[in-house]
Amino acid sequence: MNILVLAEHDGQQLNPSSLQAITAAQFWQAPVHVLLVGSALDTIASSLATVSGVTKVIKAEAAHLENPLAEDIANLLVSISSEYSVILAAHTSFSRNTLPRAAALLDVAMISDVLEIQAENCYVRSIYAGNILTHIQSQDALQVLTVHSSHFIAATTQGGSADISAIDVPAPFTQTRWISTKQTQSDRPALSSAKVVVSGGRSLGSAENFEQVLAPLAAKLGAAIGATRAAVDAGYAANELQVGQTGIVVAPDLYIAVGISGAVQHTYGMKDSRIVVAINQDPDAPIFQIADYGLVGDLFDTIPAITAAIQ
Amino acid sequence: MKILVAVKRVVDYNVKIRINADGTDVATNGVKMGINPFDENAVEAALQLKEQDQANEIIAVSLGSSANQDVLRHALAMGVDRALLVETNSKLQPLAVAKLLKAVIAQEQPDLILLGKQAIDDDAGQAGQMLAALLNYPQATFASSLQLENNELLVTREVDGGTETLALSLPAVITADLRLNDPRFVKLPNLMMARKKTITTIPVADLGVDIESRLKLLKVAEPAPRKAGVMVSSVDELFQKLLDHEGVTL
Ligand SMILES: Cc1cc2nc3c(=O)[nH]c(=O)nc-3n(C[C@H](O)[C@H](O)[C@H](O)COP(=O)(O)OP(=O)(O)OC[C@H]3O[C@@H](n4cnc5c(N)ncnc54)[C@H](O)[C@@H]3O)c2cc1C
Numbered sequence: 356m357n358i359l360v361l362a363e364h365d366g367q368q369l370n371p372s373s374l375q376a377i378t379a380a381q382f383w384q385a386p387v388h389v390l391l392v393g394s395a396l397d398t399i400a401s402s403l404a405t406v407s408g409v410t411k412v413i414k415a416e417a418a419h420l421e422n423p424l425a426e427d428i429a430n431l432l433v434s435i436s437s438e439y440s441v442i443l444a445a446h447t448s449f450s451r452n453t454l455p456r457a458a459a460l461l462d463v464a465m466i467s468d469v470l471e472i473q474a475e476n477c478y479v480r481s482i483y484a485g486n487i488l489t490h491i492q493s494q495d496a497l498q499v500l501t502v503h504s505s506h507f508i509a510a511t512t513q514g515g516s517a518d519i520s521a522i523d524v525p526a527p528f529t530q531t532r533w534i535s536t537k538q539t540q541s542d543r544p545a546l547s548s549a550k551v552v553v554s555g556g557r558s559l560g561s562a563e564n565f566e567q568v569l570a571p572l573a574a575k576l577g578a579a580i581g582a583t584r585a586a587v588d589a590g591y592a593a594n595e596l597q598v599g600q601t602g603i604v605v606a607p608d609l610y611i612a613v614g615i616s617g618a619v620q621h622t623y624g625m626k627d628s629r630i631v632v633a634i635n636q637d638p639d640a641p642i643f644q645i646a647d648y649g650l651v652g653d654l655f656d657t658i659p660a661i662t663a664a665i666q
Numbered sequence: 667m668k669i670l671v672a673v674k675r676v677v678d679y680n681v682k683i684r685i686n687a688d689g690t691d692v693a694t695n696g697v698k699m700g701i702n703p704f705d706e707n708a709v710e711a712a713l714q715l716k717e718q719d720q721a722n723e724i725i726a727v728s729l730g731s732s733a734n735q736d737v738l739r740h741a742l743a744m745g746v747d748r749a750l751l752v753e754t755n756s757k758l759q760p761l762a763v764a765k766l767l768k769a770v771i772a773q774e775q776p777d778l779i780l781l782g783k784q785a786i787d788d789d790a791g792q793a794g795q796m797l798a799a800l801l802n803y804p805q806a807t808f809a810s811s812l813q814l815e816n817n818e819l820l821v822t823r824e825v826d827g828g829t830e831t832l833a834l835s836l837p838a839v840i841t842a843d844l845r846l847n848d849p850r851f852v853k854l855p856n857l858m859m860a861r862k863k864t865i866t867t868i869p870v871a872d873l874g875v876d877i878e879s880r881l882k883l884l885k886v887a888e889p890a891p892r893k894a895g896v897m898v899s900s901v902d903e904l905f906q907k908l909l910d911h912e913g914v915t916l
Pocket of ligand 1: 371426442452466555556557558582585598599600601602603613614615616618619620621624634635636637642652653654655679703704786
């Protein structure tokens with residue numbers, strides 16, 4: 356049996372997390388097929404074909420799949436599922452929306468946000484915002500899962516020579532209509548894949564401060580900016596910058612937590628960072644328990660000083 | 667329009683989670699429990715639709731032991747019209763939850779089904795999508811706004827890096843993001859009143875659904891703590907540590 360990876364892309368480029376999902380798929384030592392869903396897939400299909408470890412690229416092309424709905428993707432997955440023993444994808448909002456729907460249609464359980472694959476049907480995943488790890492065994496013949504991308508290295512984009520083929524697309528699901536998508540434009544690196552992340556909390560005090568204090572530091576470090584939910588709720592930072600259990604999970608080389616208390620819901624989203632630096636004026640702030648380097652101080656003094664000190 | 671809202675009873679989000687004595691599961695005995703936060707957003711969304719005269723009845727349903735009555739009372743105190751408890755002492759996984767909800771929906775025939783986008787205990791985030799699949803209904807997950815327009819539901823959903831807007835014909839399944847609304851505060855008199863309301867109990871066996879667990883829990887463990895960090899006393903010292911010990915170039 357084969358392994359199917361549901362790829363995520365913008366028509367031109369593969370989402371980097373899909374490369375990590377492809378690595379996870381190698382675990383079963385079976386042929387790895389990658390499903391691309393969209394409307395004009397030739398460019399992306401040929402770049403995927405050279406990704407190491409991919410044996411087949413499957414194109415599901417149709418005009419109505421330009422902005423694909425979970426309903427249509429799930430039906431597609433079901434239509435080809437008989438060839439597969441595992442269907443997986445990175446744990447992004449795209450797959451979180453889609454794969455549970457497919458799993459239910461296939462009458463199988465789904466395993467969300469897998470941290471580690473231990474055996475062909477045994478997984479480690481966390482519950483309670485990363486506070487507890489569970490080891491679970493799937494009893495289903497077909498397994499549907501999403502993987503926690505930062506726990507898997509990205510497959511290299513060279514060395515592969517996969518076949519590219521096209522498949523028939525089931526009839527569109529008509530009770531849902533796509534209206535629009537709004538992607539936030541930013542010159543900064545994408546938060547979920549950035550090498551350096553500077554995150555701010557409620558302590559920044561206003562949207563103006565948030566930008567004025569954090570942006571120069573982020574610019575010097577080539578960093579993405581993240582935020583706590585408290586900062587987002589207060590309107591200091593955009594919604595899609597929220598790092599955490601219910602936001603984005605990041606695992607950069609360097610995470611700088613600025614005026615962040617360190618609630619578990621936040622740390623779930625960043626504790627896989629290689630180096631964590633925390634700046635907080637409260638020496639007892641829980642964030643210091645997970646920081647590699649902690650500096651007690653007022654962020655309004657410290658952050659400009661750090662920014663100035665960077666060459 | 668009739669709305670059904672699913673509410674889960676979970677460990678309060680402020681509680682520090684511990685493992686039970688024999689290391690087989692999370693310790694929940696005597697731990698403070700409450701309504702799953704996202705489900706509270708779902709209840710609030712339903713109440714707002716009713717206040718806009720777009721819904722006439724809201725039914726809250728919870729699945730689990732008789733202890734779940736407390737989250738149903740919470741929903742009643744918030745303002746839902748009726749409460750149903752599908753009673754079972756078995757642990758329910760998302761697929762079983764979806765199947766049970768489907769059976770309740772077959773009886774109640776709601777036009778809209780609202781759930782939270784994820785439960786803060788298992789963090790699976792699957793029940794809504796699974797339910798929509800089993801019903802073959804349209805779905806909109808991680809909803810941050812919704813409004814009814816010409817019999818269609820316009821839903822804005824949170825996606826990585828932005829938002830997406832969909833139009834769904836009814837009946838449909840929606841899962842709520844925290845940003846959908848601010849759940850109303852439950853006033854004490856409402857809670858007292860909710861105590862007197864009846865909660866209809868449906869024994870799980872009456873629904874004729876296979877609720878067998880497909881995922882076997884082998885063991886639970888606490889994650890390894892991050893290695894102890896160091897406190898530095900100045901920006902200079904921080905830079906020196908990052909350069910000398912971590913090879914970070916700043
Ligand atoms: C269901 C649910 C889901 C959630 N999901 C998430 C999530 O995904 N992500 C998330 O982040 N949160 C999430 N939360 C919220 C989380 O529980 C915390 O409330 C939040 O992370 C706190 O944000 P904060 O650190 O910015 O604010 P606070 O907790 O208010 O902390 C502010 C910190 O700033 C420090 N400070 C203040 N002034 C200064 C100064 N001048 N200089 C230096 N330090 C200063 C203070 O000492 C304090 O430690 C969730 C909550 C719930 C209930």
